[in-house]
Amino acid sequence: MELRQNYTLRGNTKPQSHIITVGGGKGGIGKSFISSSIAIFLANQGYRTVLVDLDLGCANLHTYLGLNKINKGISNFLNSNDTALDNYIIPTSFPQLGLITTNDPDNFDSSQINILQKSKLMSALFKLKADYIIFDLSAGTTETTLDFYLMGNSNILVTTPEPSSIENAYRFLKSSFYRKLKRIENQMGIKDTVAHLMSNKEALNIKSPYDLLKAIYMSDKEKGEQLMRNLSQFSPYFILNQTRSPRDISLGYSIKSVCHKYFGLKGEFLGHVDHDNAVWQSLRNRKHLLVEYPHSQLYAQLMNITRAITKKNEYLNKVA
Amino acid sequence: MFNEQQTFYDILEISTTSSADEILKAYLKSKETYSTDSAALYSMFTKEEAYELLKLVEEAYTVLSNPISREQYDAKIQPQLKQEELPDISYNEVQEQNWKSEASFSDTAHSSKNQQLTETVPEGFKKTKFGVYEVKQEMEDEIKNAQFFDGPFLQKIRLYKNVTTDQVIKNIRISRSYLQAIECNDYEVLPATVFIRGFLVQFSKILELDEKKVAGTYLELYKSTLE
Numbered sequence: 001m002e003l004r005q006n007y008t009l010r011g012n013t014k015p016q017s018h019i020i021t022v023g024g025g026k027g028g029i030g031k032s033f034i035s036s037s038i039a040i041f042l043a044n045q046g047y048r049t050v051l052v053d054l055d056l057g058c059a060n061l062h063t064y065l066g067l068n069k070i071n072k073g074i075s076n077f078l079n080s081n082d083t084a085l086d087n088y089i090i091p092t093s094f095p096q097l098g099l100i101t102t103n104d105p106d107n108f109d110s111s112q113i114n115i116l117q118k119s120k121l122m123s124a125l126f127k128l129k130a131d132y133i134i135f136d137l138s139a140g141t142t143e144t145t146l147d148f149y150l151m152g153n154s155n156i157l158v159t160t161p162e163p164s165s166i167e168n169a170y171r172f173l174k175s176s177f178y179r180k181l182k183r184i185e186n187q188m189g190i191k192d193t194v195a196h197l198m199s200n201k202e203a204l205n206i207k208s209p210y211d212l213l214k215a216i217y218m219s220d221k222e223k224g225e226q227l228m229r230n231l232s233q234f235s236p237y238f239i240l241n242q243t244r245s246p247r248d249i250s251l252g253y254s255i256k257s258v259c260h261k262y263f264g265l266k267g268e269f270l271g272h273v274d275h276d277n278a279v280w281q282s283l284r285n286r287k288h289l290l291v292e293y294p295h296s297q298l299y300a301q302l303m304n305i306t307r308a309i310t311k312k313n314e315y316l317n318k319v320a
Numbered sequence: 321m322f323n324e325q326q327t328f329y330d331i332l333e334i335s336t337t338s339s340a341d342e343i344l345k346a347y348l349k350s351k352e353t354y355s356t357d358s359a360a361l362y363s364m365f366t367k368e369e370a371y372e373l374l375k376l377v378e379e380a381y382t383v384l385s386n387p388i389s390r391e392q393y394d395a396k397i398q399p400q401l402k403q404e405e406l407p408d409i410s411y412n413e414v415q416e417q418n419w420k421s422e423a424s425f426s427d428t429a430h431s432s433k434n435q436q437l438t439e440t441v442p443e444g445f446k447k448t449k450f451g452v453y454e455v456k457q458e459m460e461d462e463i464k465n466a467q468f469f470d471g472p473f474l475q476k477i478r479l480y481k482n483v484t485t486d487q488v489i490k491n492i493r494i495s496r497s498y499l500q501a502i503e504c505n506d507y508e509v510l511p512a513t514v515f516i517r518g519f520l521v522q523f524s525k526i527l528e529l530d531e532k533k534v535a536g537t538y539l540e541l542y543k544s545t546l547e
Contacts, residue, residue, distance in 0.1 A: 161359065163359055163362050166359060166360065166362055166363075167362055167363045170362075170363050170364055171363070207369070250349065250352055251359060251360055253349050253353070254349070254352060254353035254358055254359075254360035254361075255360045257333060257349065257350060257353045257360075258353060258360050258361060258364050258365065260333060261365075261373065262364050262365070
């Protein structure tokens with residue numbers, strides 16, 4: 001009964017905190033490193049921050065934060081009668097930063113959570129009170145991952161300059177875009193219009209989502225504008241990780257431009273993070289890079305990225 | 321939200337009030353993005369689509385980079401443009417405008433404001449580049465009969481003709497300390513003779529004096545103190 005209540009509630013409740021979701025499609029591109037870094041900076045700036053490891057199958061954020069044994073986590077929560085996640089936050093060495101992660105991965109296959117469990121987790125995350133909540137997502141484009149990604153107020157997309165990583169980032173963005181579009185279609189009742197337009201794809205010269213949105217707008221200006229307003233909540237922030245040359249950095253702007261032309265989404269390029277062996281060196285020492293090498297170039301780059309996020313958030317709050 | 325036709329500004333992803341500098345930067349970025357070997361295009365746009373986009377980018381830049389064709393284009397798409405946006409001017413443009421306005425000072429072609437001044441000079445007044453001054457016969461005689469021009473005398477003439485130090489500094493690009501040194505006969509501060517001569521010639525032009533006489537007599541005095 002309780003679960004059902006939450007399920008109906010979720011659609012109506014607004015998140016109690018600003019949620020930053022970090023995704024990227026491909027594995028090993030530094031999602032966990034970047035999300036933990038952003039979380040540490042936010043916590044150091046005095047924001048109450050909760051970092052959530054949503055890579056349910058293979059959680060390892062605690063390793064980035066230098067924590068060893070985790071005795072409570074999402075799996076306990078899902079098996080319990082609790083509706084709030086507050087008791088499952090693990091304190092870290094940073095005073096304002098808490099961590100929620102999956103424990104006990106041997107006895108609980110959390111990558112296979114069912115829809116009720118997912119819903120319970122989502123509504124609890126929505127209800128969690130903090131200044132910033134950061135989701136570290138798993139690789140891949142499963143529905144669960146995409147749903148968590150779309151929960152964010154700020155959606156960060158991490159990629160590296162390698163073509164395979166860029167391809168996966170686009171794949172990830174396309175999947176989440178269509179998932180978002182589908183949800184809005186249902187809410188607005190324009191499913192038939194879209195289906196009709198898509199069946200005449202060739203004749204109407206629809207090649208990209210941008211063309212589709214344009215076609216919807218042309219056929220019904222009011223609905224089109226409403227759709228654009230709803231979609232504009234989804235503006236991806238790009239972070240280019242492991243850059244090795246100045247040419248790589250300009251790639252960040254290029255990706256933003258391509259997404260703008262392809263999806264009609266006004267994204268933002270937040271910045272780049274250089275490739276540096278210090279990252280794995282610090283990880284081997286079981287200390288976070290920001291603690292181990294506070295005078296490194298990476299520290300400054302990650303700080304600038306965090307600042308850009310908080311500035312954007314403050315600006316959006318002012319506008320709203 | 322969607323214009324009937326994408327404007328060139330949309331293609332370069334800039335605002336309609338962008339400065340020439342911003343247009344160039346946006347063009348270079350777009351050109352890199354949609355050139356065939358760009359990694360950012362992979363799996364999004366085909367080569368043909370990218371080529372079409374690149375052609376649009378080139379076309380947009382050709383039109384927007386030229387101020388005249390940009391103005392014509394703006395007029396054409398006028399209804400689509402938002403008028404309330406204030407133009408933001410880049411640093412380079414401000415510099416350019418400053419130089420232009422200074423150049424027009426040194427030419428005989430003055431701005432309309434100055435022309436109005438010259439047209440309405442009342443009797444008993446005379447004009448300079450910067451404004452008007454009341455003619456005093458005794459001063460005019462003194463200038464006419466002067467055998468040599470030293471610093472304090474030049475300063476006297478400058479004040480008589482209502483020319484401020486700021487106007488001189490801006491117009492002939494002399495540093496404040498040098499101008500003060502010239503006017504105080506403070507020879508130790510002054511730069512090499514060629515520079516002083518240049519300043520004096522320019523200064524006499526502003527004050528409408530005989531430049532050869534001013535520079536000649538001033539430098540004579542200057543040299544005599546050196547010996």
